Amino acid sequence: MTDELLMRAVQGGDLDALGDLFERYHRPVFQFLCRTIGDPAAAEDLAQEVFVRILRYRHTFDPTARFETWLFRIARNARADHFRKLPPLPVAEEDALAVADADPGPGQLLEQRVDVRQLQRALQQLPEDARDLLVLARFHGLPYQELGQLLGIEVGAVKVRVHRAMKQLRTMFFRLEDVSCVVKK
Amino acid sequence: MRCEEVRDHLASCVDCRAERNELDALWGALGDLPLAETPSSRMRERFSAMLAAERASTNLRPASRGDRRDMWTPRRMVREPLVQAALAASLLLVGVLVGRTSLGTTNGSSQSASAVADITEVRQELRDMRQMLTLSLLQQQSATERLRGVSWTSQIDQPGNEVVSALLDTLLHDPNVNVRLAAIDALRRVSDRSDVRAGTRRVVGDTSAPLLQVAAIDFLVETRDPDGPALLRALVDDRRTDEAVRGRAQWGLERLAS
Numbered sequence: 001m002t003d004e005l006l007m008r009a010v011q012g013g014d015l016d017a018l019g020d021l022f023e024r025y026h027r028p029v030f031q032f033l034c035r036t037i038g039d040p041a042a043a044e045d046l047a048q049e050v051f052v053r054i055l056r057y058r059h060t061f062d063p064t065a066r067f068e069t070w071l072f073r074i075a076r077n078a079r080a081d082h083f084r085k086l087p088p089l090p091v092a093e094e095d096a097l098a099v100a101d102a103d104p105g106p107g108q109l110l111e112q113r114v115d116v117r118q119l120q121r122a123l124q125q126l127p128e129d130a131r132d133l134l135v136l137a138r139f140h141g142l143p144y145q146e147l148g149q150l151l152g153i154e155v156g157a158v159k160v161r162v163h164r165a166m167k168q169l170r171t172m173f174f175r176l177e178d179v180s181c182v183v184k185k
Numbered sequence: 186m187r188c189e190e191v192r193d194h195l196a197s198c199v200d201c202r203a204e205r206n207e208l209d210a211l212w213g214a215l216g217d218l219p220l221a222e223t224p225s226s227r228m229r230e231r232f233s234a235m236l237a238a239e240r241a242s243t244n245l246r247p248a249s250r251g252d253r254r255d256m257w258t259p260r261r262m263v264r265e266p267l268v269q270a271a272l273a274a275s276l277l278l279v280g281v282l283v284g285r286t287s288l289g290t291t292n293g294s295s296q297s298a299s300a301v302a303d304i305t306e307v308r309q310e311l312r313d314m315r316q317m318l319t320l321s322l323l324q325q326q327s328a329t330e331r332l333r334g335v336s337w338t339s340q341i342d343q344p345g346n347e348v349v350s351a352l353l354d355t356l357l358h359d360p361n362v363n364v365r366l367a368a369i370d371a372l373r374r375v376s377d378r379s380d381v382r383a384g385t386r387r388v389v390g391d392t393s394a395p396l397l398q399v400a401a402i403d404f405l406v407e408t409r410d411p412d413g414p415a416l417l418r419a420l421v422d423d424r425r426t427d428e429a430v431r432g433r434a435q436w437g438l439e440r441l442a443s
Contacts, residue, residue: 015236022232030224040222048231055239056396057429119214138215166208
């Protein structure tokens, strides 16, 4: 059954359908939040909040729209509300970004140049919109059209922003590399 | 610039080609980043507790398929120590009553008035016991237990002051928003009480919990609270109000005006 049909069932009062959506999406939502805020504990709390909001605001879902886009919009709003109440997080430390699986994998194809942690740190330091765009496009595979709906912009503008975000990431990545070289010297 | 033109430019411009290669490499590396973490099992437990609260507090249809382990079934209730104690005490009382009633029938009709009094007494005892059980559950450290306490209140015919006060306290101060949401739904039965209305009005202004604000707005509209329009207007006008809350407040204003 599609996500949208499940969500229609939730709107009709079928709570089991929400359980199915939870099984499908609690990990992607958690991953999105974890990647964009760098704090697994806060990401888990917020992911929980996302499902509470789905239930509470179920009547606002448009069944003709894509569920995943609506879901990530709720996740972004929940995160924004969370940080509105709290002081901004300090830049994530390496420990907080420690990865569960240290296996380098195909990332080594970059002639050993791309340090995974450095890339994670660079990603963390991007402005929120740019970070969201890259995480949703690259990790969650959201099509540009859906990203456009999520951000309220045209597909062409999404492409421009993704390109801009990649350039920002590259600048940040090499800046961190320079800092790292200075520290090593 | 068309694709072909871009391709031609990349073929002739070393700098742009280098930039393109770097961006491609970073894009590839991004996709290869391992998963940061996986959510803990606590997340599923909390979700189940949230669903249980929703089931307890609404008339949504029960599960018809899938995993029913998380539902509060009668069989599961019986395994709860507090419920076991209450059941044991109830059975004891019923046994004493049956025994005394049986003796009464052998001694003639003069005993029937006494039996009726006994039944009334037993009913009162059972009511007190339910209230005690509810109050005890509401004090538990686990949010799931407190949710059960809130849902138990629906089994009390006429919740006394103590239970209503405990529910109000839960509504205003419980650290878990799901428990608070269940409490506001449970308080609907006693929405004619002034303390319940006052408590709900306080929740309307609690910006730390937008979901609860939405539920409190619904409560104000359902009970047609005389202070409702002013409170909802203040929410609509306040720029800090959550967008969804503002929308609901606007809806509430329209409903109250009709």
